[in-house]
Amino acid sequence: MATLVQPRPGDDVPRPNIPSANNRLPAIADYEQVDRDIIATLGPTLGWFAALGLAILCLLIGASAWTYQIYEGLGAAGYHPPVMWGVYIVTFVFWVGIGHAGTLISAILYLFRAGFRTTIYRVSEAMTVFAVMTAGLFPILHLGRPWKFFYLIPYPNWRLIWPNPKSPLVWDVFAILTYLTVSATFFYVGLIPDIAVLRDHETNPVRKRIYAMLSLGWRNSEHEWRHFTRAYLFLAAFATPLVLSVHSVVSFDFAMALTPGWHATVFPPYFVAGAIFSGIGMVFTICIPLRKVFHLEHIITINDLDAAAKLCLFTSMVVGLAYLSEFQVAWMSGNQFEQEYFWNRVFGQWAWAAWIMLICNCVLPLSLFSQKLRRNTTWLFMISITINIGMWFERFVIVVPSLSHEFEPWQWGGYHPTWVDYSILLGSFGWFFMWFLLFIKQLPVMAIAEVKEIVPPRLRRPADHSHDIDIGYPDSAITLEDRL
Amino acid sequence: MQGVLGAFREIDATCDAITELRKKNFSEITVFTPTPRHEFEHALEPPHSKVRVFTLIGGLAGLTFGYWIPIWISDYWPIVVGGKPVASWVPYTIIGFELMVLIGSLSTVFGMFALARIPRLTMTVGYDPRFSHGDYGIWVVAAPDRASEAADLLRQHGAVEVRNER
């Protein structure tokens, strides 16, 4: 992950990178301040209500569009056979992908002991849960007969009929439901001690009661902590392969089909990398405004963002490699269908989408090689937006052009989404942000207990940092930047 | 059950107190801390958590079930799709894996709850909100005759507050 970069003398970089593993919060004096600063973020404000209102409005637009589509039939959407899957599946994969960064940050980086995750993982984990909740809607939403969606769920029923376990869509059902359950559990378990903190701080009796219930009577006893940390470790150990498997399964929806442009063995790793990439993008999109608005710059430090930006750069290059290998495979396969399809993808009717994808996902992120830009939050934010766009279009390029240019030339076609598609796409963002906004004002946006872990505890005897990694500068050397 | 509760500001003081108490054969000691610290493990030397057992059993159960259900489904209604074998086990690995993770993690959480005795309905004795905030606490179960001894011991190690509870 992050490496130790020693700046040359006279380098204009404000301060050297620190090894992420030894993350520090010099601006935090003690545990009490952690509580103060984080609890300070709770409590609704006018701007928050405005944002929530906007999100709910978008949600309502999407919901009404869906209602209309159910009444009228899928024809109301822009489907244009042979393009039988469109915006809905694209958006489904998009949201599942978003989810993955959360689990990656909370679980995988936890196992890797990557310290920079500590301050951002709660937000990303919440993002995961809500993103998967959003994604979960789309498979139902794109059905021709959504009211029959339960046919896909394996449960003993009087019809004595079961779903087809050979179908990738049924694998999806298992994967997505598992992912939703596990990530939600993981999220909640991590929250328990923090809710306990809120409980102990809360004065409003009603809220106190609710927090008390949610905290399950957590007492911060070392006994609880012991089992807690163990369980947390195992959950992380489960979530790690899970996050890899889920998007592999999603990629099977395509890879298992014959369709040129889908039928590729590179898909699982390709999708996982893409998912993490898009997720990191979303993390930036969320965290950068968040730390501004909530004045958490001294906790979510520029160093954390810097380290995350490196991860982003890395995944971007993995994705780029996947794109290239797709073309290379098509080129060397000698398979006419593949070759014509990929030609059509970049130079044919879908060139515009393909190039949006390539520029947003492979070219722009390269700017993150510059440490200056990595530590420039405005730039990071802009990049993160383009990444989100680019990754949505990646899925578009995978789904639509492949279908529109298949084996049968007589059935080649195009695709024009209608207002219904767009409204439902908008609605999905409304749904996601509604949950997210509700979250940030009710629950701590940061893992209080874990932040405390990296705050040096009070000591009677003078501190010795012998067990820390020496990073070559005194703690006192706190720049203005860290405070703000 | 009665005993003495001591609240500390500093972590090393707490650890010293714990070591001392254990020297004095105060067996039932509960330590409260806002955040898990290894110092306490050194001081208390508790046994390893049993959560792993739940994890293992849950995982294996999930895996087995995850293979069994699709195979049973296929055999229950043997119709051919795409010329594939009725019960083709290879793809069922996916379902097997997913259910392993699902049931494994749920049983892990269950195990943690069981072992950590949560959810609990009351705080029982010997808890103080400050322990979630910034301070450390030690709750020692002590018979009335030894209560004062424990209290003194805590005080001399720098407890900012010591109170008897029952």
Added chain:
Amino acid sequence: MSNDTGSPGVKRRDFLKVLGAAGATVGTVGCSSEKVGKLIPYLVSPDETVSGVSTYYATTCRECSAGCGIIAETRDGRTTKLEGNPEHPLNRGALCSRGQSAVQGLYNPDRFRGPMVKENGAWKAIEWDAALTLLNQKLAAARGTATNAVFLNQHESGSFPAFLDAWLAGYGMRPHLSVDFESDSAAIEANRRSYGVAWPRLSFGDAKLIVSFGADFLETWGASVPQQLDFADARAKLDGAPRFVYVGPRRSLTGLSADQWIACKPGSELAIANALTGKTSIADAAQQSGVSAATLQRLQQEIASAKPVMALAGTRGANALDVALAVAALNQANGAVGSTIRPAEAMTGFEGISRFGEVAAAVERMRSGAVPIAFVRGVNPAYSLPASARFADAFGKVPFKVSFSMYPDETTELCDLVLPDLHSLESWGDAEAARGLVSLQQPAMDPVFAGTRATADVLIQVALKEPANAARYPQKDYRSWLIQRFPGGMGAFTSTLVKGVGAGTVATRTAPAAATTTLAASTPIDSTKGDFYLVVYPSPVLGDGRGANKPWLQELPDPVSKVLWSSWVEIHPETAYRLGIDRGDIIEVSTAAGKVRAPAYLYLGIRPDTVAVALGQGHSSVAKLDQFEPKHTDPNVVQWGYGRYARNIGARAQDLLGIAGDAAGGLALVSTRASISKTGDREDLISTEGSARQHGRGIAQAIPLSELGRSPRGDENGVAAIAAEGDAKAPKEGEEHIPGEPPTAFLPGLRSPVAADAQGELGSPTSADRGKNKGMYAPDHWSGMAERRWAMTIDLARCTGCSACVTACYAENNIPTVGAPWQNATIWADAKAGFNIVRGREMNWIRLERYFEGADDAKFTEDFEARFVPMLCQHCGNAPCEPVCPVYATYHAPDGLNVQVYNRCVGTRYCSNNCPYKVRYFNWFGYGEPDRKQYAFPSPLDWQLNPDVTVRQKGVMEKCSFCVQRIREAETRAKTEGRALAADEFTTACAQACPSRAITFGDAADGNWTVAKQVGDRRGYHVFDELNTFTAVVYLKKVNHSEPAAPAKA
């Protein structure tokens, strides 16, 4: 698991599996979630009607002049489907799209419900008695000048014309005009002069060479079905099959079946014909026609060497008669008469057609005000005549105009009284199939609308109101009139009804009036102004426009351009690019007579100096009517303009025509030049065509005759032997592509119902379930399904692309038409005809793909080839669609069918994504739900729905089922009769209808079936067999007969 219970007999589990396996049975029995309407059981069922069992009536098709025999399948008193009558000498069981669509004429929701009268401009319903009295008065009033009265009747052979003339004579009126605007008067006249008959039988089989001068004998030129049957049979001989050369400015559907196209200038066919007969020199023929002398030279040599030839002329130009006569001379010179052209076996359907000249004369008579009363029946001159004939204006001068039309067409709207006729499927009549051969027409059901009456009966009833006439009609209705005159009387009549055809003639019409053509000798085409030649031709689908009110025909893509629900202007890409015109650009074609605006279709098969427009579209009404009135449910709103499906669709090509005639008095369709201009606006061309090129993907394969070589085993293509030794022949790598060698790789897949089984134990690598519990897939299962493998062969050497199979499929499988303007979504969706088609949402379970080969740079060349491929569900042994379905809605039945269970489908559409052939169709809207505006079967069109097939619900996938309902019906019949299913006992709807007999269906696992023999044909191939799908459809390569001299092209 299922067969471990020791109990004997059918086990519940197996029974369930039977149900499950017979997917369509589930689909049919298992209802949709819609509520069930009122069910009324027959307490006492009518005679010869068993509820739920079809009755079949042999009758005669009246959709064109040919008069083919049809069999009307009637279920519970409602005719559901028309099929060719196998007993009938003309069509021998085949039937074209237009014929099959007659049921949609019968059940057309826009038919008149009863008589109507126009009172000071407003139409109102009227009682029959009142109507007849009114008519009687008018007839009496017209007495004096009755001789000038005009009766325009749809051309029919048989006895009705005679009956009608007799009736007219009773009022002192002149004989009626027997109108068929499609007929080629020049050809008929030439035939009469050269061969003595209007239409000799064309025996393609005896020809060595067929030269067609614009004669579209597969479409609208003559009796298309019989001609197509003979043509296909002739071509299927492969060795010794006639080579086919097509001469004409535009390569029509018939032209696309030709091996060589000689693109001459319009009107220059005469020069070529004369040159070929040696009258004039090749050189100046070449100079006049713009064809290379070498080509003509070769053709001349070929004619000389190949005897007998068959030369046909169907140029609808001003010099058409001269061309036809010259061509006839060519025939006579080359020993065609008697061998390929057979006057002895003439088709009498074309006798007595009135010439356009006579109609024009009648129109002029009307204009002069001399006509006291006019009658119209079954024809629509206000639409069909060229605008310059100014029919409406002349017609308006007639004081009283009576229409017997069934539909609210343009002419009827101008009339004063409507006495709606019965449809030919509701009424009695007869036709003369061939000389001395009567083909009866009988009602297949009671009238759909009680308020309508057969015109013949009405005429009698009118006559009975007048003592003078009454005496002449002892019989009170036309049926008895027929029987009384029928040779052999009642007995013979009823016995003939069974087969539909019998010897004898009822009554022959009075000899047609002499050709009094008032047509001015039209100016030669080259002297007209405009920089393009204009070719106007009758549409193969809509004819002269009479088909436009039938949704099946509107939804049927034109076989050449693949455009539907619209008009189009054909222009060569070379010209188009020069003028900056692109596909779909609206261009305006203008002639001296008028203008037409239509989107451009860039077509390789037309001369760069020529544009072509088809007849048939552009119906309109005087009354202002809302095209997009949601469901058209109100029967009181008369849908003027030929009904909701025809009104304001496309453009009316007649507007471009002057009243130029040919020497025979026929209307010259190719008579003028035109100028075109780009209007600037464009629209998505409403077409089902994706890419017109195969991109070398081997979907439609062809093989030159030279490479095919003789069959190693004596018989036609040595299939029997191959089928026999099929197992023995191990598939060698790529060998199936070597010409002349039979394919073997996919044969195992065709011999076992589950292709995987051919790979061993349902393809299981570990064969986990070896031996035990293959359920119904076990060959020894009591249901015996696993012994069969339903399969199909499609012979591309026979297929002409006529698309009759497509309509047959619509009729058999309740496929909704989706192109109507109101069948799109409601909110913010444009209500435009064909919108769903532009979105690729057409539902044709079987579609005809038309791929072009050659002429890759859009430069003009005569040397390109069209290949037609009927593409339907291939019922793969290893079907990609099956494993991806999450709910088992599609799976592989033990008898090899790829089954779709509508009730189970949730509409993920994954199956369609994974189908390489793209033959799955999705119900985007509630086409089958009566309360929706997208409803495809507005009453009474829904009376036609096949009771054996589910009407699919919104949001489910559907596809070709190999007519599983027919399979199960046949199996059940065999079972109840306690016998095994006989080979070729039944077939699918598409195969049944095919007028080229290109489609063969059957059990490939049973050597007795024809299909089992054909799958081994050395021309056989699978589409995309590299995908290892083991399809059940085997295509037989098209065979190209290359020019003798020229190098072979495949």
